[in-house]
Amino acid sequence: MPVTQESTRRTELLAAAATLFSARGYHGTSMQHLGDALGLQRGSLYAHTTSKEELLFEVVDAGARHFLARAEAAYALPGPADRRLRALLIGHIETAIEHFDAATVFLNEWRYLSDDRRAAIQTERDRYERIVRDIIEDGITAGEFRVDADVAFAARLVLSAGNWTFAWYRPDGELGATEIGERFAELVLKGLQA
Amino acid sequence: MPVTQESTRRTELLAAAATLFSARGYHGTSMQHLGDALGLQRGSLYAHTTSKEELLFEVVDAGARHFLARAEAAYALPGPADRRLRALLIGHIETAIEHFDAATVFLNEWRYLSDDRRAAIQTERDRYERIVRDIIEDGITAGEFRVDADVAFAARLVLSAGNWTFAWYRPDGELGATEIGERFAELVLKGLQA
DNA sequence: ACCGTTACCAAACAGTCGTTTGTTCGGCAA
DNA sequence: TTGCCGAACAAACGACTGTTTGGTAACGGT
Numbered sequence: 001m002p003v004t005q006e007s008t009r010r011t012e013l014l015a016a017a018a019t020l021f022s023a024r025g026y027h028g029t030s031m032q033h034l035g036d037a038l039g040l041q042r043g044s045l046y047a048h049t050t051s052k053e054e055l056l057f058e059v060v061d062a063g064a065r066h067f068l069a070r071a072e073a074a075y076a077l078p079g080p081a082d083r084r085l086r087a088l089l090i091g092h093i094e095t096a097i098e099h100f101d102a103a104t105v106f107l108n109e110w111r112y113l114s115d116d117r118r119a120a121i122q123t124e125r126d127r128y129e130r131i132v133r134d135i136i137e138d139g140i141t142a143g144e145f146r147v148d149a150d151v152a153f154a155a156r157l158v159l160s161a162g163n164w165t166f167a168w169y170r171p172d173g174e175l176g177a178t179e180i181g182e183r184f185a186e187l188v189l190k191g192l193q194a
Numbered sequence: 195m196p197v198t199q200e201s202t203r204r205t206e207l208l209a210a211a212a213t214l215f216s217a218r219g220y221h222g223t224s225m226q227h228l229g230d231a232l233g234l235q236r237g238s239l240y241a242h243t244t245s246k247e248e249l250l251f252e253v254v255d256a257g258a259r260h261f262l263a264r265a266e267a268a269y270a271l272p273g274p275a276d277r278r279l280r281a282l283l284i285g286h287i288e289t290a291i292e293h294f295d296a297a298t299v300f301l302n303e304w305r306y307l308s309d310d311r312r313a314a315i316q317t318e319r320d321r322y323e324r325i326v327r328d329i330i331e332d333g334i335t336a337g338e339f340r341v342d343a344d345v346a347f348a349a350r351l352v353l354s355a356g357n358w359t360f361a362w363y364r365p366d367g368e369l370g371a372t373e374i375g376e377r378f379a380e381l382v383l384k385g386l387q388a
Numbered sequence: 389a390c391c392g393t394t395a396c397c398a399a400a401c402a403g404t405c406g407t408t409t410g411t412t413c414g415g416c417a418a
Numbered sequence: 419t420t421g422c423c424g425a426a427c428a429a430a431c432g433a434c435t436g437t438t439t440g441g442t443a444a445c446g447g448t
Binding site: 224225226236237240245246 | 404405406407408409
């Protein structure tokens with residue numbers, strides 16, 4: 001049910017799905033929980049979705065699109081590779097915090113998708129990794145980054161670190177999203193420096 | 195049911211729980227699945243555990259103990275902080291790969307524990323973080339690491355990175371556990387260097 | 389005033405969930 | 419041989435699962 005014009009109710013439902021799947025996990029959330037969140041019977045939800053798994057896909061896909069949009073913007077940036085990589089890292093963590101629920105579901109619950117839907121997400125994940133690798137390769141070619149850096153390894157490490165850092169983020173904590181992103185970027189860039 | 199002398203069946207059951215909880219998630223695994231894995235009726239499993247959640251706790255706790263044992267060994271090592279931190283990082287990743295299932299469950303499924311059981315695990319997590327912070331602080335005091343390093347932040351980042359790196363590990367991949375650990379340690383240490 | 393549509397409820401569907409029960413069977417100790 | 423104990427099964431427990439159905443109000447367009 002990937003509709004162009006989303007009804008109000010459907011938007012509410014997707015928001016509730018993001019919140020609950022993030023907090024309780026996909027299998028830990030029932031249609032009853034979702035119905036309660038909207039003040040509806042669980043059966044009534046099927047006027048706005050074809051299945052529970054379709055909701056999961058929609059939330060996961062929204063998370064993926066948020067991340068990809070920021071990454072592509074960073075990739076298209078002018079200037080040296082370290083500047084672009086820094087922008088990507090900060091954007092990654094800002095996205096993760098701004099869209100906390102969708103990001104959490106994207107990272108932790110996507111494996112419960114059916115084979116074909118999971119494959120669709122895998123494509124987006126590959127595209128993201130590709131972007132990070134391209135920037136790092138640019139940096140190596142330009143002599144900014146260490147030549148001996150294993151590109152695939154570095155790219156994964158970068159994403160890995162970012163994904164767990166935001167798991168510690170607390171809205172009432174001392175550090176804001178951008179600050180966390182900057183510290184994170186600084187540490188990673190030092191590790192990659194030529 | 196934290197028994198001193200584990201019966202054979204109970205050991206089998208815990209092993210199956212680690213495998214299945216890791217692969218399908220806690221809520222995605224039923225007692226039926228566990229029974230099938232042992233060739234028993236699901237009701238028969240209650241001769242070896244008091245509840246499904248008790249199994250989860252036992253698996254999570256085993257994971258925590260594996261990590262802590264290696265971390266404490268690294269902490270007690272003689273020599274400069276960077277050597278001890280490197281040992282801890284490599285040990286972390288080696289543990290994660292050696293005890294893949296228990297580690298995965300420890301990291302991803304512990305949040306489904308009941309309040310009191312989760313609190314018990316939280317204590318072990320705090321102890322682990324404490325160890326990492328202590329080593330980094332030693333390094334700062336000795337002038338090995340940058341003075342302006344945010345210790346709490348660095349400690350979390352270190353663990354974060356390690357936890358996702360092993361999510362990419364494939365037994366048939368080109369890189370072994372120790373190799374991954376070494377590359378990871380190298381990158382982090384460069385980032386912390388004075 | 390009538391139509392078709394949408395959104396919802398109440399109820400039922402056929403399973404599955406985690407857990408408990410009553411019972412049986414094999415082996416071991418006395 | 420007897421008594422006991424652990425391990426297992428078959429069956430049932432009540433609750434809950436995701437999903438479908440039939441019916442019914444309220445709606446905007448004609």
